[in-house]
Amino acid sequence: MSFFFGKEGLPLESRDKAFVAAKAAQDKKAKDVIVLDLHGITTIADFFVICSGESTPQVKAIEEHVESKLAEHGAGLLRIEGLRYCNWVLMDYGDVIIHIFEDEMRAFYELEKLWIDARRIDPDSHTAL
Numbered sequence: 813m814s815f816f817f818g819k820e821g822l823p824l825e826s827r828d829k830a831f832v833a834a835k836a837a838q839d840k841k842a843k844d845v846i847v848l849d850l851h852g853i854t855t856i857a858d859f860f861v862i863c864s865g866e867s868t869p870q871v872k873a874i875e876e877h878v879e880s881k882l883a884e885h886g887a888g889l890l891r892i893e894g895l896r897y898c899n900w901v902l903m904d905y906g907d908v909i910i911h912i913f914e915d916e917m918r919a920f921y922e923l924e925k926l927w928i929d930a931r932r933i934d935p936d937s938h939t940a941l
Contacts, residue, residue, distance in 0.1 A: 834935035
């Protein structure tokens with residue numbers, strides 16, 4: 813489990829980080845936001861947040877808002893890919909990886925099927941910080 817420091821100077825755990833990202837995506841009207849718990853399945857991350865937008869500008873707006881909200885909680889972005897075309901943006905926070913797709917790309921890659929063994933968590937079931 814990785815920790816970043818939240819607003820109160822307390823560590824922001826990977827689960828909380830995932831839910832801050834999910835809530836930020838919802839703020840920008842992202843569609844079908846899901847959180848996948850990858851514990852015990854892979855070591856690449858603890859959680860995936862997957863969502864989609866209807867257009868390139870919406871995908872970009874979601875990405876910017878997610879990055880801003882996580883930065884408010886002290887979470888540093890390690891790497892970002894896909895900004896050139898914004899049809900699939902991948903944001904790597906180490907223990908949390910955020911995938912923001914345009915609808916067609918999400919349907920094509922079907923990450924949810926690839927990670928079918930991961931536990932799905934409803935983003936609305938957790939109170940984001």
